[in-house]
Amino acid sequence: MRTKYENLIKPYGNFSDGLPKEYLFINLNKSLSDDERGIITNGVRAFFKDDLTVLFDQKEISASLQSSLSLLQIFVTIIGVICLTLSFFLLLISTTANIKENLWEFGVLRAVGLSQD
Numbered sequence: 001m002r003t004k005y006e007n008l009i010k011p012y013g014n015f016s017d018g019l020p021k022e023y024l025f026i027n028l029n030k031s032l033s034d035d036e037r038g039i040i041t042n043g044v045r046a047f048f049k050d051d052l053t054v055l056f057d058q059k060e061i062s063a064s065l066q067s068s069l070s071l072l073q074i075f076v077t078i079i080g081v082i083c084l085t086l087s088f089f090l091l092l093i094s095t096t097a098n099i100k101e102n103l104w105e106f107g108v109l110r111a112v113g114l115s116q117d
Contacts, residue, residue: 026044028037037057045055110116 024044026040028040032040037059041055041057045053
């Protein structure tokens with residue numbers, strides 16, 4: 001039975017303790033420096049030696065996500081400022097056109113004989 005199992009898993013590469021694993025969680029001490037984290041993650045990558053293994057470092061992912069969110073926030077702020085500026089000029093042009101139109105109407109009414117009172 002064991003040889004049958006070993007023959008079955010042999011094409012899939014190196015398994016620790018002879019058992020296939022889907023996930024492996026390694027909890028590193030928070031006091032480790034970035035260089036020490038890099039040494040450990042590279043050692044884990046070298047141990048598995050295949051292209052199917054993907055290693056995620058939570059600290060790296062968190063830093064990458066934080067920088068992406070910062071860029072997104074800057075982008076949204078810039079778009080908001082542009083929208084507010086355009087809406088201000090739209091309201092300014094609309095109000096100016098409305099005032100000019102009303103002045104023209106009052107001028108025509110006064111020319112016809114309407115008094116100011």
